Amino acid sequence: MGRAEERRARQRGGARRAAPAPATGHRAEGGRMDRRKSKGGKGDRGFIRRMFTWKKLLGAFFGAVLVCMGAFVVLYMVIDIPDGNNEAKLQSNVFEYSDGTVMARTGDVNREIVELSELSPQVQHTFVAAENKSFYTDKGVDLKGTARGLFNTLSGKGKQGGSTITQQYVKNYYLTQDQTVTRKLKELVISLKVERQNSKEQILAGYINTSYYGRGAWGIQAAAQAYYGKDASKLSPQQGAYLAALLQAPSQYDWSSATPTGKKLVKARWNYVLDNMVEMHWLGASERKGMTFPKPHKPKAASGLTGQEGYLYEAAKAEAIKELDIPKEKFEAGGYTITLNIDRKKQKQLEKSVREQLTDNLDPKSRKADARVQAGAVSVDPKTGKVLAMYGGRDYTQHYVNNATRDDYQPASTFKPVILAAALQNQSQTQSGQQIKASTSYDGTSKRPVEEDGRKVGFAPPNEDDRDYGPVTVQTAMNKSINSVFAQMGIDVGMDKVMATAKQLGMNSDDLKPYAAQTLGTMGASPLEMAGVYATLDNHGKKVTPQILKSVSYGSEKLPLPDAIGGRVVERGVADSVTSVLTGVVDDGTAKASVRDNAARDGQQVAGKTGTSDDNKSAWFTGYTPDLVTSVGLFGEGAVKTSEEGAHVSMKGAGGLPRVDGGSFPARIWAQYMFNSTGANSKFNLDTDMGAGVAPTSSAPATPSQEPTTQTPSQTPTTKAPTQTPTTPTQEPTTEPPTQDPTTEPPPDPTDSPTIDIPENPVNGREEQ
Structure with a gap:
């Protein structure tokens, strides 16, 4: 047997020996199963390859793109451009001085x-x-x-x-x-x-x-x-x-x-x-x-509304909303640039004058009355109506009411020039038939009953300190602020005509009722109002409406403002004659000590009138030069955190004075401000064809031995028809009548005959201003 045959025989024998073993059969079956699994895996991968071919992936991609494009088209059709959101529309309102310097920015968004x-x-x-x-x-x-x-x-x-x-x-x-x-x-x-x-x-x-x-x-x-x-x-x-x-x-x-x-x-x-x-x-x-990095300024505190700026802001805002008929909600949404007529230099000078002449002389901790004094003042250009300066109070954050625009205090005797203007405008006569002018004689007796056509009308105001003056001219009555004279003059003119003239000159109080007691200035008025009245007189009878706004813009649109200068409301001769008479108040009247004798006056012509209300609840001096009108008012207001808070109270004893009258603090503030704010001295250009001011006649307290004058007092009854509907006793004032201004000067010396500087009558053809 050859070697090859032996190997085959051994292999056959081994195979026969191994066949009965169960494990061998199992392994064989497992091998078959593994092969089947192996074949199945190859099948799955093939399935995936068949499902996700590049053609199918590309198709899916384009399908997704089409879906997205469709969705976007839907979104484009559905979504409209919305209105801008409210916060993005909000703006601040910008308030500027006349020179463009920003005074304040207000609003929720700057x-x-x-x-x-x-x-x-x-x-x-x-x-x-x-x-x-x-x-x-x-x-x-x-x-x-x-x-x-x-x-x-x-x-x-x-x-x-x-x-x-x-x-x-x-x-x-x-x-x-x-x-x-x-x-x-x-x-x-x-x-x-x-x-x-x-x-x-x-x-x-x-x-x-x-x-x-x-x-x-x-x-x-x-x-x-x-x-x-x-x-x-x-x-x-x-x-x-x-x-x-x-x-x-x-x-x-x-x-x-x-x-x-x-x-x-x-x-x-x-x-x-x-x-x-x-x-x-x-x-x-x-x-x-060549450019270098521009380092920005350090942050500054936001322009606030403290001090006087708060008052200026509120006054400008109120005027803008009223004059331009802007809905408050629209104004608050912002976007307005408001430029004021306020002159920064004059504003600072007015604030300084109030501080030095009033505030520095008050000591609220030592004197209770000092805490009651509130001051307000307005300065106006009579040729343009611009409000150049305004004093609203000690500080907007401490006293929110603007004393310059409040009209709840009586203007007292600063109303007397309005009565004279009404008399001249209506060519009124006294009860005895005399034409009323500066030289007309009246009875200056204190508490003398006012008469109309021989009948007493139930009004008999006292003079300051119940002083009797006897027969005096209208000029002297204005200089000394004699109540009894102007009470009678109001009836002579007709109180309805007096109130009509007051409205024409710029007074807009709801209290302008034709009561006899209104001759004493018992209605309410603000320094802003009175500055407008006197500015109209200074402007020769053409209406002046004080205007704090210089311009108002909304975005790029400049909004039109009403004209501050209107038409003629009283004749030039009327306005100029009143101005002529008012120079006497400064030169020989209740403002003599504070204004005429002020060292800074330096010959400047001045016209003005003091005013002091009953119980010394208000005190005023409103006066003017040819180029500037300023009204200063002091008001007695109950101090904060007292039982009198906000009430009208007396200022007696404030500043250490027995009585705060118009010739004291108000006239002093006025004089310091005016004589330091005006330029070269100027003279009034007056047409006094209605009667110029006259040198006052000397007068002394009436005594039983006093000789009567040859002038017939205006109160002598005549048969002349009455000039107005009789004033009945039922027309009583709602408030107590104020007294006229006191004078801190001693009673006039009968031998003293002071004169006032009366401008000459203008030449024919002089241009009106």
């Missing part, structure tokens, strides 16, 4: 929208260079940046930049700052629609006006003021580049509070902006090379 044309082209380009160089050529959306933003939002990675200027504007103005998928999809759709409906200029303007720049400033105008103290129209390219750089991180990049790292970053971004401008050919390389 924003003032400006037109793009107000900015230089280079400043406009700084924002494009900082945020979106392709702004002028793109379609308003950055799909890559939006997709990145969506991914980061979905993955929780937070805010992601990269949006275009259009998208940022849409987010600021139409939507919110929320980082949601829904908001981002809306942003995309609305941005495309905004691009179709608005120009690039409109979009850029909207963006820079709605963005936040830090320091509480929304929009470029507020930012320009906050960082550089100037209007946006005056920004340099360097300053514009800084503001554009701020938008990336307003708080971190504010130079005044930035860390060294923050300063490094903002300066790098500032360079980035300018370099991009050079790249886009918006800035010359040589010009860029």
Whole structure:
């Protein structure tokens, strides 16, 4: 047997021996099963290859794209451009002095929208260079940046930049700052629609006006003021580049509070902006090379409403709403720029005069009466009606009522010139038939019953200190503020005519009723009103309505204001004759000590009238030069946190004086302010064809031995028909009549015959002013 055969025999024998073993059969079956499994695996892979062929994947991709496009079309059709959100529409109201200096900004949002044309082209380009160089050529959306933003939002990675200027504007103005998928999809759709409906200029303007720049400033105008103290129209390219750089991180990049790292970053971004401008050919390389970083100003406290500014703000706001018929809700929403006529120098001088002549002389801790004194004052240009200065009270945050515009206190004897004006305007006569003028004689006896056509009308006011003057001229009665004379004069003229003249001259109180007691100024009036009345007299009878507003603009629209100077309400001769008479009050009357003898007067002609109400609850001096009218009022008001709080109370004892009369603190304040606020001395240009002021006749307290004069008192009964409907005793005033102004001077010496400086009559053909 050969070797080959032996091997085969061994193999056969081994196979036979191994066959009965169960394990061998199992392995064989397992092998078959493994082979079947192996064949099955190859089948699964084949199935997957058959299911996901490249054709099917490509088809699925395009299907998904079509679905997304369909969904986007639906979104585009469903989503409209919404109205701007309310917060984005809010603006501040800006209040300025006459020289353009900002006095205050008010409102919940510090924003003032400006037109793009107000900015230089280079400043406009700084924002494009900082945020979106392709702004002028793109379609308003950055799909890559939006997709990145969506991914980061979905993955929780937070805010992601990269949006275009259009998208940022849409987010600021139409939507919110929320980082949601829904908001981002809306942003995309609305941005495309905004691009179709608005120009690039409109979009850029909207963006820079709605963005936040830090320091509480929304929009470029507020930012320009906050960082550089100037209007946006005056920004340099360097300053514009800084503001554009701020938008990336307003708080971190504010130079005044930035860390060294923050300063490094903002300066790098500032360079980035300018370099991009050079790249886009918006800035010359040589010009860029010479630019230095414009460090912004340190933050300033927001313009508040403390001190006098609060009163000025409230007065200007009230006038704007009333004169321009602006709904209060619209005004509060902002967007108005209100420029006042207030002259900063005169305003400071008025405040100084009140402080030095009144406040420094009051000691509320030592004298209870001193805490009751409130002061108000208004200064007006009689030729233009401009309110050049206003004093409303000690501080707007401490006393909210504006004493310059309040009309709840009596003007007292400052009303007497109105009675004389009515008499001259109506060519009225006394009861004895004398024409009423400065030289007309009246009986100045205290408590003399007022008569009309021989009948007593039930009114007999006392003079100050119950003093009898006897027969006096109208001039002397005005100088000494004799109540009994003007009470009778009012009846002679007719109280209905007196009240009509008061309204024509500018008084608008609801209390202008034709009662006899109104001759003593028992109605309410404000310093603003009385300044207007006297300004009309100073303006030769042409109506002057004091106006605190110089201009009002809403956005770029300048709103028309009513004319402060109206037509003639009393004849020139009437107004000028009253002015002539009022010079005597200063030169020989109740204002002599404080005004005539003031060292700063230096020959300046002055006309004016004092006033002191009953029980010393108010005290006034209203007077004028040819170029300026000022009314000063002091009011007794119950001190805060007392049982009298807010009530009208007496000022007796205030400032250490027995009585605060019009010739004391009010006249002193007036004199210091006026003689330091006017320029070169000027003279009244008067046409006194109705009768000029006259030198007063000397008068002394009446005594039983006093000789009668040859002049017949006006109260002598005559058969002359009455000039008005008789005033019945039932027409009583609702308040106690005020007394006339006291004089701190001793009783006049019978041998003394003072004169006043009466202007000469004008030549024919003189131009009216």
